[in-house]
Amino acid sequence: MSFRTYLDWNATAPLCEAARLAMSAAMEVAGNPSSVHSEGRAARGIVENARENVARLVGAEPRNVIFTSGGTEASILALTPQIADGNDTRVRETLLVSAIEHPSVGSGGRFAHGQVRTVAVTAGGVLDLADLAAQIEPLKQAGSGFLVSLMHANNESGVIQPVEQAAEIVHAAGGLLHVDAVQSAGKIPCDIRALGADLVSISAHKIGGPKGVGALVKAREEIVVAPLLRGGGQERGARGGTENVIGIAGFGAAADAARTALPSVGARLASLRTELEAALQAIDGSTVVFGRAASEGGPSRLPNTVLFAVPDVKAETALIALDLAGVAVSSGSACSSGKVSHSHVLAAMGVPDELSACAVRVSLGPTTSKADIEKFTAAWTAHVANLTKGRRGIAA
Numbered sequence: 001m002s003f004r005t006y007l008d009w010n011a012t013a014p015l016c017e018a019a020r021l022a023m024s025a026a027m028e029v030a031g032n033p034s035s036v037h038s039e040g041r042a043a044r045g046i047v048e049n050a051r052e053n054v055a056r057l058v059g060a061e062p063r064n065v066i067f068t069s070g071g072t073e074a075s076i077l078a079l080t081p082q083i084a085d086g087n088d089t090r091v092r093e094t095l096l097v098s099a100i101e102h103p104s105v106g107s108g109g110r111f112a113h114g115q116v117r118t119v120a121v122t123a124g125g126v127l128d129l130a131d132l133a134a135q136i137e138p139l140k141q142a143g144s145g146f147l148v149s150l151m152h153a154n155n156e157s158g159v160i161q162p163v164e165q166a167a168e169i170v171h172a173a174g175g176l177l178h179v180d181a182v183q184s185a186g187k188i189p190c191d192i193r194a195l196g197a198d199l200v201s202i203s204a205h206k207i208g209g210p211k212g213v214g215a216l217v218k219a220r221e222e223i224v225v226a227p228l229l230r231g232g233g234q235e236r237g238a239r240g241g242t243e244n245v246i247g248i249a250g251f252g253a254a255a256d257a258a259r260t261a262l263p264s265v266g267a268r269l270a271s272l273r274t275e276l277e278a279a280l281q282a283i284d285g286s287t288v289v290f291g292r293a294a295s296e297g298g299p300s301r302l303p304n305t306v307l308f309a310v311p312d313v314k315a316e317t318a319l320i321a322l323d324l325a326g327v328a329v330s331s332g333s334a335c336s337s338g339k340v341s342h343s344h345v346l347a348a349m350g351v352p353d354e355l356s357a358c359a360v361r362v363s364l365g366p367t368t369s370k371a372d373i374e375k376f377t378a379a380w381t382a383h384v385a386n387l388t389k390g391r392r393g394i395a396a
Contacts, residue, residue: 005327005375009363009364015210026046046245050253055217056256057259058217060192066217069213071182071206077228096117097116101180132148145174158302181200181201185206187266188302193219200217207258209247209254210246212247224238272364273306277306325375
């Protein structure tokens with residue numbers, strides 16, 4: 001049977017071997033991490049070792065890592081009007097989010113609908129810093145408490161956002177900044193202090209860990225968020241419920257493996273992405289690569305992500321054809337119950353619906369090989385040629 005090629009790593013990464021081994025070992029530990037006996041202390045040791053590894057991935061202190069059920073819960077935990085920052089206990093009356101945020105952030109979390117404001121992005125898919133500053137200015141003048149939530153890298157286009165500059169604007173006005181780093185952690189450097197973030201959300205299954213576990217990471221201990229789940233006081237009172245020891249063990253192992261491999265893997269994937277984009281242009285000269293301003297001195301992208309479209313080549317039929325050819329890709333985010341629909345990210349960038357409907361996302365991972373790229377390009381060539389016979393510039 002011919003091998004399948006998996007090129008949908010932004011949706012989820014296959015479980016890495018380090019995580020598999022750590023989870024297998026954790027399955028043998030019977031104790032509850034809140035128990036004081038030997039079995040309980042063994043389970044607690046697993047959780048705390050993982051906490052250290054996750055903290056190192058984003059340059060944080062272990063005590064500031066709060067384990068959750070995933071990136072979505074981590075973001076919703078952060079997105080609350082009830083955030084204290086030391087002596088600053090003001091209620092955050094307003095939440096500002098960019099127009100390209102993941103739905104877990106774009107929906108506003110625990111803020112009421114009327115409290116959420118949307119900040120524009122440019123045609124290149126980058127946060128409009130001028131619009132952010134303009135919307136913050138009246139809040140600053142009024143002395144209102146506010147929170148800004150911004151993704152580090154977009155899950156569809158891969159475009160990296162100007163988080164550091166946004167942080168300066170937010171902090172100068174007395175606000176707090178939450179960063180959704182679900183797509184960036186483990187793929188590019190993601191240091192919470194260097195970014196200027198106050199809170200960062202990350203997810204295990206994007207970096208080779210198990211599904212169903214994530215973390216909200218604080219820049220400093222003085223930041224206190226209102227719990228989303230109240231219970232027995234686990235996670236230092238921030239998140240009730242017995243910890244998912246097995247999942248957390250896998251998360252910690254995956255975080256350590258991703259951090260260690262980051263320098264070499266990033267460069268290799270960037271090289272494969274360059275080859276892929278060149279091949280796409282050779283197959284059809286009308287190919288549009290979204291967010292490609294990175295190659296023209298503009299904002300950079302994740303080294304593993306290509307979001308592209310060929311006019312009149314619909315994504316819905318393309319995904320089916322590629323799957324039948326043994327290649328797994330996506331039309332964008334995989335968080336919409338398997339539906340192929342128009343991208344809110346591309347809409348925010350001003351891309352016409354007709355072209356957005358043709359958008360296909362290819363995302364690479366640590367085990368992606370040159371052979372995988374070649375298999376994809378062969379399958380794509382066949383599909384495009386079949387749909388566009390007679391058009392100029394098509395390699396049949």
